[in-house]
Amino acid sequence: MNKSFKIPFKGRGHSYSQEEIDLVSEIMRDSDTLTQGKYLKLFEQKYKDFLGVDYTFAMSSATSALEIAAQLLCLSDKDEVIIPSHTYTSTAYPFVKKGGKVVWADIDFESRVVNAETIKSKITNKTKAVVVVHLYGYLADMPEIMQLCADNNLVLIEDCAQSLGTSLDGKRAGTFGDMSIFSHHSQKNISTLGEGGVLVVKNPEHAQIVPMLRHNGHIGYQDQEHYWKPAMSNVDFPKLNGIYIEPNNYCLGEPQCAVGSMIIDRVDEVNLLKRSRAIQFIDHLSQFEQLVFHRVDNERHNYQHLVAFVQNDKRDQFINKLFIDKGIQCVVQYYPLHRYPYYEKHGLGTADCPNTELFFDNMVSFPFYETMRDSEIDYMLESVISVLKSI
Amino acid sequence: MNKSFKIPFKGRGHSYSQEEIDLVSEIMRDSDTLTQGKYLKLFEQKYKDFLGVDYTFAMSSATSALEIAAQLLCLSDKDEVIIPSHTYTSTAYPFVKKGGKVVWADIDFESRVVNAETIKSKITNKTKAVVVVHLYGYLADMPEIMQLCADNNLVLIEDCAQSLGTSLDGKRAGTFGDMSIFSHHSQKNISTLGEGGVLVVKNPEHAQIVPMLRHNGHIGYQDQEHYWKPAMSNVDFPKLNGIYIEPNNYCLGEPQCAVGSMIIDRVDEVNLLKRSRAIQFIDHLSQFEQLVFHRVDNERHNYQHLVAFVQNDKRDQFINKLFIDKGIQCVVQYYPLHRYPYYEKHGLGTADCPNTELFFDNMVSFPFYETMRDSEIDYMLESVISVLKSI
Numbered sequence: 001m002n003k004s005f006k007i008p009f010k011g012r013g014h015s016y017s018q019e020e021i022d023l024v025s026e027i028m029r030d031s032d033t034l035t036q037g038k039y040l041k042l043f044e045q046k047y048k049d050f051l052g053v054d055y056t057f058a059m060s061s062a063t064s065a066l067e068i069a070a071q072l073l074c075l076s077d078k079d080e081v082i083i084p085s086h087t088y089t090s091t092a093y094p095f096v097k098k099g100g101k102v103v104w105a106d107i108d109f110e111s112r113v114v115n116a117e118t119i120k121s122k123i124t125n126k127t128k129a130v131v132v133v134h135l136y137g138y139l140a141d142m143p144e145i146m147q148l149c150a151d152n153n154l155v156l157i158e159d160c161a162q163s164l165g166t167s168l169d170g171k172r173a174g175t176f177g178d179m180s181i182f183s184h185h186s187q188k189n190i191s192t193l194g195e196g197g198v199l200v201v202k203n204p205e206h207a208q209i210v211p212m213l214r215h216n217g218h219i220g221y222q223d224q225e226h227y228w229k230p231a232m233s234n235v236d237f238p239k240l241n242g243i244y245i246e247p248n249n250y251c252l253g254e255p256q257c258a259v260g261s262m263i264i265d266r267v268d269e270v271n272l273l274k275r276s277r278a279i280q281f282i283d284h285l286s287q288f289e290q291l292v293f294h295r296v297d298n299e300r301h302n303y304q305h306l307v308a309f310v311q312n313d314k315r316d317q318f319i320n321k322l323f324i325d326k327g328i329q330c331v332v333q334y335y336p337l338h339r340y341p342y343y344e345k346h347g348l349g350t351a352d353c354p355n356t357e358l359f360f361d362n363m364v365s366f367p368f369y370e371t372m373r374d375s376e377i378d379y380m381l382e383s384v385i386s387v388l389k390s391i
Numbered sequence: 392m393n394k395s396f397k398i399p400f401k402g403r404g405h406s407y408s409q410e411e412i413d414l415v416s417e418i419m420r421d422s423d424t425l426t427q428g429k430y431l432k433l434f435e436q437k438y439k440d441f442l443g444v445d446y447t448f449a450m451s452s453a454t455s456a457l458e459i460a461a462q463l464l465c466l467s468d469k470d471e472v473i474i475p476s477h478t479y480t481s482t483a484y485p486f487v488k489k490g491g492k493v494v495w496a497d498i499d500f501e502s503r504v505v506n507a508e509t510i511k512s513k514i515t516n517k518t519k520a521v522v523v524v525h526l527y528g529y530l531a532d533m534p535e536i537m538q539l540c541a542d543n544n545l546v547l548i549e550d551c552a553q554s555l556g557t558s559l560d561g562k563r564a565g566t567f568g569d570m571s572i573f574s575h576h577s578q579k580n581i582s583t584l585g586e587g588g589v590l591v592v593k594n595p596e597h598a599q600i601v602p603m604l605r606h607n608g609h610i611g612y613q614d615q616e617h618y619w620k621p622a623m624s625n626v627d628f629p630k631l632n633g634i635y636i637e638p639n640n641y642c643l644g645e646p647q648c649a650v651g652s653m654i655i656d657r658v659d660e661v662n663l664l665k666r667s668r669a670i671q672f673i674d675h676l677s678q679f680e681q682l683v684f685h686r687v688d689n690e691r692h693n694y695q696h697l698v699a700f701v702q703n704d705k706r707d708q709f710i711n712k713l714f715i716d717k718g719i720q721c722v723v724q725y726y727p728l729h730r731y732p733y734y735e736k737h738g739l740g741t742a743d744c745p746n747t748e749l750f751f752d753n754m755v756s757f758p759f760y761e762t763m764r765d766s767e768i769d770y771m772l773e774s775v776i777s778v779l780k781s782i
Binding site: 252254 | 399401402403406407411412415416419420422423424425426427428451452454455480481484487488576577582584585586607608617618619620621622623625626627628635637638639640641642643644645646647707710711714721722723724726728730731732733734736737
């Protein structure tokens with residue numbers, strides 16, 4: 001389908017430098033192992049340094065990171081987990097699978113993310129955890145949400161799939177919660193060859209068992225008579241809060257870890273480029289009241305996605321004209337999860353989330369990736385102005 | 392640890408050609424998407440052609456493929472699944488996680504894999520499925536096992552993690568069972584950049600839902616008013632035999648799929664090289680009765696691993712002398728699963744598998760990968776002879 005668009009909504013967020021490409025070639029040529037090697041350690045170390053945290057774990061995907069986060073909660077079917085309905089499905093379904101009852105939180109209309117107020121209204125005496133999603137690249141009101149979680153003894157999880165590198169008062173997304181996850185999927189501002197994620201935990205007990213949960217239950221022996229006795233490594237079953245936690249295989253290969261370890265040095269640069277382009281785009285459209293953007297000209301937003309609310313029920317007409325007349329592929333994002341058959345069938349088909357419904361039904365997401373040429377941005381801007389004038 | 396060995400037991404099975412390295416560079420540079428794109432389709436198509444089957448699905452790992460295979464069985468806790476205890480843990484734990492009761496089958500002493508007899512003795516009226524592992528690269532007695540499964544109405548799953556490209560009377564491993572899985576982990580004869588696997592299914596109903604189970608429950612809409620309405624794609628929950636099956640994220644990125652699609656053309660060549668080297672090695676040691684190899688000079692064995700039984704309780708001495716005196720890192724493989732704490736804690740700590748116990752306690756696995764130089768093989772052979780003479 002992309003072929004027919006002048007500006008497709010691309011499945012890819014950024015380009016690789018020649019140095020990054022060369023590193024992958026070098027690993028393919030020379031590395032002693034292609035998984036569980038030195039680049040895994042390097043990637044995790046550089047991530048720790050970047051965020052300023054103690055424990056980071058590379059994963060096969062952000063979903064994998066969320067699956068383990070959900071495991072670490074040791075949920076029973078009485079436990080409730082508050083999650084925004086306006087997010088990608090991977091934010092929520094791992095918690096459903098692990099037996100929790102998801103309670104949908106609404107977004108703040110202006111910022112398009114949850115806040116302390118929208119979360120607070122969903123807290124009951126069964127609430128065990130809150131998942132905050134810094135959607136579209138905007139870091140939510142974490143100090144207030146942390147206070148709310150502390151007051152109510154709730155585990156706080158940050159879904160930073162779209163917000164790597166953002167910060168509030170110098171503190172990075174992913175360092176506020178008890179756990180946080182990141183995504184390096186193809187569409188993200190940095191990708192580890194198409195798939196990949198990271199899990200961050202704060203609890204040392206969690207940090208000890210995550211490698212086992214990620215790698216098939218493997219754990220080294222404390223003492224071995226010989227390196228091969230009783231076996232090369234042990235396979236065990238970690239216990240947390242009296243509950244056994246099942247292992248998985250969520251390992252990330254060395255070429256992917258190597259790319260991640262190098263490209264993380266460029267995150268702030270990619271974010272800055274995208275933010276300055278987004279602000280320019282938004283400001284050029286400031287006289288058009290039909291489009292309502294969330295304008296944040298600082299490091300709290302990385303503009304992973306550039307989205308707007310379209311006034312007066314004109315959204316479909318707007319997207320269609322950009323598509324038909326201009327060859328620009330806008331999309332809609334983050335169908336309220338409670339509307340999907342998956343959640344309906346799980347008894348999660350209703351939600352009191354008016355802002356989510358209103359925003360989704362009137363929103364547009366523009367093509368917006370690091371590799372867009374200035375001329376493409378200019379063409380998109382002209383096209384948007386032309387279409388807005390015509391509708 | 393590898394640094395101190397003249398010949399390490401390497402974490403890597405093969406080298407990449409310049410063409411394969413260039414393809415990854417090209418995708419990093421130019422591909423429109425880094426996941427769920429044309430190389431996924433190409434890899435799956437070439438796999439279908441290679442095996443001569445209808446449905447193949449690239450996965451993030453062989454474990455992921457086994458997790459989905461286990462889901463497709465729709466197990467209840469009454470259902471028994473017969474699995475060899477002599478295998479890697481990923482063969483078994485997905486079935487434990489999905490609620491089945493694992494029953495351990497013994498191996499045949501000579502071939503080191505299960506056969507119709509060792510399976511038959513474990514069948515009860517609760518048995519639902521059998522997992523056959525073509526361990527070390529040797530294709531088990533599939534015609535007899537297929538007949539046994541047909542007679543007893545059992546689902547047959549082949550774990551071909553180590554046996555890609557092997558065949559029996561011209562029929563490839565992975566084409567006998569109802570489902571089969573392959574691994575492209577770093578140590579395998581072909582690897583998709585360190586991690587990766589493939590699931591093969593025969594049932595069209597299974598084939599229809601596997602993409603959803605792999606990709607977060609995503610499924611296209613039948614009809615859409617516009618490409619963005621009601622959303623970009625649906626998220627649903629497939630039902631099989633009246634039971635809902637939970638989705639996962641087991642996607643494999645485009646660079647990995649691309650490498651797989653190219654390197655599959657070389658599988659037979661890599662297997663042939665390893666087999667001819669294995670046969671030479673075995674034949675050069677034929678006068679030493681202390682080492683018992685499984686010698687198979689045809690396409691039924693790909694010698695993913697080169698292993699031997701060491702007579703007269705000399706195994707540890709043998710490995711230790713090769714390690715200390717010769718700098719050769721032999722290992723032991725496939726600790727009987729029922730001995731691991733993970734399985735003990737699941738109530739699976741006992742097994743009537745005398746061949747498994749005897750073989751494991753006396754086996755050695757030699758360093759053996761496609762990139763070994765002839766001089767290294769020669770050195771290993773001389774060293775083995777020297778050590779055998781001394782013990």
